[in-house]
Amino acid sequence: MASASFYVGVIGNIISVLLFLSPLGTFRRIVKHRSTEEFESFPYICTLLASALWTYYGITKAGSLLVATVNGFGVVVEIVYVTLFLVFAPPRTRAKTGTLVALLDVGFLAGVILITHFLLHGDTKIDVIGFLCAGLNIAMYASPLAAMKTVVTTKSVEYMPFLLSFFSFLNGGIWTFYAVLVKDFFVGLSWCYILYTGTPTHPRKSPTI
Numbered sequence: 001m002a003s004a005s006f007y008v009g010v011i012g013n014i015i016s017v018l019l020f021l022s023p024l025g026t027f028r029r030i031v032k033h034r035s036t037e038e039f040e041s042f043p044y045i046c047t048l049l050a051s052a053l054w055t056y057y058g059i060t061k062a063g064s065l066l067v068a069t070v071n072g073f074g075v076v077v078e079i080v081y082v083t084l085f086l087v088f089a090p091p092r093t094r095a096k097t098g099t100l101v102a103l104l105d106v107g108f109l110a111g112v113i114l115i116t117h118f119l120l121h122g123d124t125k126i127d128v129i130g131f132l133c134a135g136l137n138i139a140m141y142a143s144p145l146a147a148m149k150t151v152v153t154t155k156s157v158e159y160m161p162f163l164l165s166f167f168s169f170l171n172g173g174i175w176t177f178y179a180v181l182v183k184d185f186f187v188g189l190s191w192c193y194i195l196y197t198g199t200p201t202h203p204r205k206s207p208t209i
Contacts, residue, residue, distance in 0.1 A: 005178060005181035005182045006066070008174060009067075009182075010066065011174055012066070012070070012174040012175045012178055013066055013069060013070040015167060015171045015174060016074070016171055017070065018167065019167060019171055020073065020074045020077045020078075022167075023044075026039060027080075027081060027084050030084060030085070030088050031084065031088070034088055035088055035090075036085055036088050036090070036093065039085075041082065041085040041089070041097045041100075042100065043140075044078055044081045044082050044085065045097070045100050045101055045104055046104070046140050047074065047078050047140070048074075048075065048079065048081075048105050049105050049108065049109060049136065050133070050136045050140060051072075051078055052071075052075050052105070053109070053112065053129065053132055053133045053136060054067055054068075054071035054074075054133050055067075055068050055071040055074075056129060057129045057130060057186070060125065060129060061126050061129075061130075063182065064182075064184070067187065082101060086101075116128055116129055130185070130186030131186065133186060133190065134189045134190040137190035138189075138190060175187060176188055
């Protein structure tokens, strides 16, 4: 019989998949207009890196298959998003985006995998990967806190949609509960912080990189 952590993890997978797919409207608009307009690519580049690292963590640590599966899905989705951005972005933005992808999603990721695979072993290897994953998640969800100032100043929630914030909060709660059940410190640390913030911003009208 499956354990409670398995069912909680499956629920977390479902909610996470919905969150990964939440920008579909944005990219439908990009494809329709054949332009990235004022959307920015950096959140998708960072999410691709985070998903790839969490997939690696889930594969490396025994019993973390549910962490690997949902983030593996996230890797595929984010690759599609970044590719569409590269196709439809203006030349200057495309060049900057390509540079960031090469540095972060290829160079940094490859460096982490090579170093941890060949130089680290056992619990030390898992700890290093876990700290990197948790640290990146916290950094990603700390930056959108600036949106709160925008919301207060403009008295508009355009940059912090309620449903997206609510489901991010719910997702953080589910994965925090999962982390407690399986006693995974790194999953708990990153998702507990996301549960606390739960404030993703809408990428529209943000400065392009």
